[in-house]
Amino acid sequence: MNYLTPASFAEAAACARDASGVTRFLAGGTDVLVQMRADIVTPDTLIDIKHIDGARDITRAADGSWIIGVAAPGAEMKEHPELSKDWPGLVEGMDLIGSTQVQGRATLVGNLCNASPAADSVPAMVAAGVEVSVTGPDGTRREKAENIPTAPGRTSLAAGELISAVHVPARGENGGDAYLRFIPRTEMDIAVVGCGVNLRLDGDVITEARVSLGAVAPTVLLVQDCADAIIGTTLDDAALEKLAAAASAACNPITDKRGTVKFRTHVAGVLAQRTAKIAYGRAKGASK
Amino acid sequence: MSKVHVTTKINGDSTEYLCDPRETLLDVLRDQLNLTGAKEGCGTGDCGACSVELDGRLVCSCLVLGVEAEGKEISTVEGIADGETLHPLQRKFIEHAALQCGVCTPGILVAAKSLLEKNPDPTETEVRYWLAGNLCRCTGYDKIIRAVMDAAAEMREAA
Numbered sequence: 001m002n003y004l005t006p007a008s009f010a011e012a013a014a015c016a017r018d019a020s021g022v023t024r025f026l027a028g029g030t031d032v033l034v035q036m037r038a039d040i041v042t043p044d045t046l047i048d049i050k051h052i053d054g055a056r057d058i059t060r061a062a063d064g065s066w067i068i069g070v071a072a073p074g075a076e077m078k079e080h081p082e083l084s085k086d087w088p089g090l091v092e093g094m095d096l097i098g099s100t101q102v103q104g105r106a107t108l109v110g111n112l113c114n115a116s117p118a119a120d121s122v123p124a125m126v127a128a129g130v131e132v133s134v135t136g137p138d139g140t141r142r143e144k145a146e147n148i149p150t151a152p153g154r155t156s157l158a159a160g161e162l163i164s165a166v167h168v169p170a171r172g173e174n175g176g177d178a179y180l181r182f183i184p185r186t187e188m189d190i191a192v193v194g195c196g197v198n199l200r201l202d203g204d205v206i207t208e209a210r211v212s213l214g215a216v217a218p219t220v221l222l223v224q225d226c227a228d229a230i231i232g233t234t235l236d237d238a239a240l241e242k243l244a245a246a247a248s249a250a251c252n253p254i255t256d257k258r259g260t261v262k263f264r265t266h267v268a269g270v271l272a273q274r275t276a277k278i279a280y281g282r283a284k285g286a287s288k
Numbered sequence: 289m290s291k292v293h294v295t296t297k298i299n300g301d302s303t304e305y306l307c308d309p310r311e312t313l314l315d316v317l318r319d320q321l322n323l324t325g326a327k328e329g330c331g332t333g334d335c336g337a338c339s340v341e342l343d344g345r346l347v348c349s350c351l352v353l354g355v356e357a358e359g360k361e362i363s364t365v366e367g368i369a370d371g372e373t374l375h376p377l378q379r380k381f382i383e384h385a386a387l388q389c390g391v392c393t394p395g396i397l398v399a400a401k402s403l404l405e406k407n408p409d410p411t412e413t414e415v416r417y418w419l420a421g422n423l424c425r426c427t428g429y430d431k432i433i434r435a436v437m438d439a440a441a442e443m444r445e446a447a
Contacts, residue, residue: 003292003309003355026353033351034332036310046309048356075345099421100399101336104345105352187420 001043005051009135009164012047017137017160019045025162026050027071028105030098031114049162058083064170070163074103074121087168088282089177089196089275093124096181099188109163115149118191118215122149124179126212126222127196129169136161146212149219175200176282180275181214182267184258191215192259195247195271197279204234206280211243211272216251216264223250226272235280243276244269296357298323299367307354314338316354317364325365325394329423336422339395340364346402348421365394368401376439376446377401386435388426396422400436408444412437 002019006012016023021044024032035041049055055071058080066083074094077083084091097106097120109132111121125145134143137160148155148163157163177198183189194214199206211226225246233239253264291306298321305320314331317323317340326349329335333351340349341363342356368375377397380386387393396419403410403418410418415436416429424432 001309003353026356029351029353029356030333033312033353037331037350046353050356073345098333099336100402100418101339101346101348101421102333102351104342104347187417 002045003048004045005048008052009049009140009162012049012052012162013135013137013160015045015047016162019047021045023047027055028073028107028110030102030106031110047162064172066168066170068108068166068168070109070165071107074106074108075100077108078103086171087128087177089179089198089279090121090124090128090130090168093179093194093196094121096120096179108166112145112148113155113157113163115151115153115155115219117149117152117218117220118194119149119220120179120181120191120194120214122220123194123196123212123214124177125166125196126220127179127198127210128177129198129210131167132163133165133167134161135164140164142167146220146222151218172200174202174283175208176279176284178275178278178282180271180278182271190258193264193267193271194220195268195275197272197275199230199276199279199283201280201283204284206230206233206235209276211247211276213247213250213268213272215258216253216268218252221250223247225250230276235276240273240276243272247272292355294355294358296359297361299363305354309353309355311354312350313340313342313352313354313357313362314349316357317349317362323364323366326398327391327394329391334421334423335392335395336399336419337392337395339398339422341398341402346399363398365398368397375401376442377404377436380435380439380442381432384431384435384438386427386431392422392424392426396424396432400439403436404440404443408440408447410437410440 004015023045024043026048050071055069057069078095111119130145131142179196181191181194196212198210200208209227211223213221229242229246230239248265248269251265251268255261295304327337329337331350333348338349
């Protein structure tokens with residue numbers, strides 16, 4: 001196996017283009033090394049992107065938007081006070097993944113590109129309106145987070161392409177986000193259902209909303225019907241009821257050892273309500 | 289591909305080794321450097337028995353490649369005691385009988401030390417969550433948690 005440490009994303013893309021056989025990019029390695037160990041993937045070329053300038057940085061631009069480096073681990077997101085204040089739901093979604101040890105290495109981009117429908121940080125990214133830069137042999141393009149996973153374990157990235165940055169929008173005034181998942185224990189488990197909500201208020205009325213669901217379909221879903229159910233409302237009981245119905249209606253889950261179709265469909269509605277209430281409360285309290 | 293030359297620092301000492309790029313840091317520590325404190329439990333980042341610090345960050349050494357240690361600083365359980373003097377965590381583990389077979393113990397000591405450096409006064413809940421990635425199949429955890437809480441209290445008094 002060749003182990004390469006390119007100094008730029010363009011060079012990383014070129015390495016991937018020129019490599020023959022199986023190629024993998026390495027950031028935190030919490031999926032790649034497990035797959036190597038289990039002989040699921042045996043890379044001929046492993047491209048370590050942690051040596052690229054800025055790959056581990058978390059920075060806020062002048063307009064309040066954030067750039068999170070592709071190799072910034074969850075632990076550094078959680079320890080970043082301003083990021084946690086702006087986007088608590090995004091930080092919590094990431095923080096729910098694995099143990100303290102896994103948090104020391106695991107990254108948002110790894111979670112996105114692993115393309116598990118149950119990935120905890122992905123519904124939070126989708127709700128937040130996160131976009132990613134995708135660098136390939138022909139340059140760099142921007143893509144919405146929800147357009148990266150296409151099926152369990154599959155992404156829309158072409159051969160030789162890699163994600164080179166995570167762009168989180170400016171929080172702005174009167175906004176709040178949240179992520180909740182259901183698991184049958186308190187820690188170290190995979191979501192049976194996950195839900196991300198990001199919304200903005202004018203007074204008590206919701207003016208913008210994005211609602212996402214995880215683990216209830218082959219990919220994480222952005223559910224417009226859920227957003228429509230609460231936009232223009234004060235998140236009163238009638239709106240919450242419509243939200244739950246829209247969330248359950250959007251589900252296309254499987255039955256497995258973690259939960260049945262019926263259970264997941266029901267829990268999606270319940271979680272959407274609880275998550276929306278937290279996001280609403282944060283939007284009321286967060287006037288930055 | 290031929291072996292890669294890696295220069296790193298382990299428990300404060302400059303160290304060099306040659307490793308295959310597929311080799312994990314855990315394998316390098318145990319098989320090449322004879323630092324057998326870190327244990328292989330699962331090999332997939334689930335059990336925490338191989339916990340070490342990489343540039344001050346708690347990680348599973350089974351999920352780090354040996355080549356990734358280039359230019360880094362690694363702390364293992366072998367660096368916790370000061371010569372013959374045990375670290376308070378080590379003493380409290382003995383006092384509380386917080387170990388039986390001992391396979392998980394090095395990882396838990398490294399993880400607990402990392403917690404107490406960040407948070408010298410953790411609640412029991414914080415200790416339990418921090419150590420959720422360190423599995424112990426013997427003790428039922430209670431003695432481990434008590435030992436960590438007691439060590440934290442002693443270290444606060446000494447500070």
